[in-house]
Amino acid sequence: MLTPKQARFVEEYLIDMNATRAAIRAGYSEKTANQQGPRLLEHAEIAAAIDAAKGARSERARIDALWVLQRLVFEAEADLADLFGDNGELLPVEAWPLIWRQGLVQGVEVLELFEGYGADRVHIGRLRKIKLDSRVKRIELIGKHIGVNAFRENVHHTGLDALGDRLERALKRNH
Known part of the structure; x- marks a missing residue:
């Protein structure tokens, strides 16, 4: 069972995950919060309450x-042609499909x-520039979600165990 203070920590943690x-x-205490916060996350009951x-x-x-x-x-498959009319002119924003208005377009400059x-x-005319959000990022997120390892970053450290053993032996020799 969580203490009232721990329960409050759970509520507060959900605000910004910090x-x-x-x-x-x-x-x-602000002085010890740097240590207390991570320690609280390791507490099994607190972790379960957060989940x-x-x-x-x-x-x-x-x-x-x-x-x-x-x-x-849906965002990755959105068709850019949906932003243009039959005459090739950019449609007014209110005529764009909702998916484009909900984040695929980062900005419009006229x-x-x-x-x-x-x-x-x-x-004599009007120039419109559209800044689009990254579809590559969306495809990468889809790949990560479904377990496609094409975007996984592989980092391999070799020799660290042996180095640690050598340092430990050296410390023992010096003491």
Whole structure:
């Protein structure tokens, strides 16, 4: 059973997933929060409570692994042509499919083009730039989700065990 302070830590941890800040907000000392936060995460009952709270939060939000995967696939397959009309002109933002308006487009820059100066100035066109979000990142996340190892970073350390043994023997010789 969690103490009230530990239960508060669980609640606070879910806010930003930062153990140190959660410990401080839960009432642990700021001086020791750097040590207390990670120690609290190792406590079996606290870890179980955090997992349960995350699960409950996901249920309330109706977000789970399947939702994430479906969303990533939908975003990865979104057709850029959907942003343009039959005449090749960029559609107004409100006419874009929802998936494009929910994060695939990071920004739109519109420049009005004029020719001439003062009273003789004539509008000659409009230049629109669209900054798109990375589809490669979405495909990488899909690959990681379903276990495709094409994007896994392999880091192999060799010789560290032998080095550790040698250092230990050297320390024993010097003492």
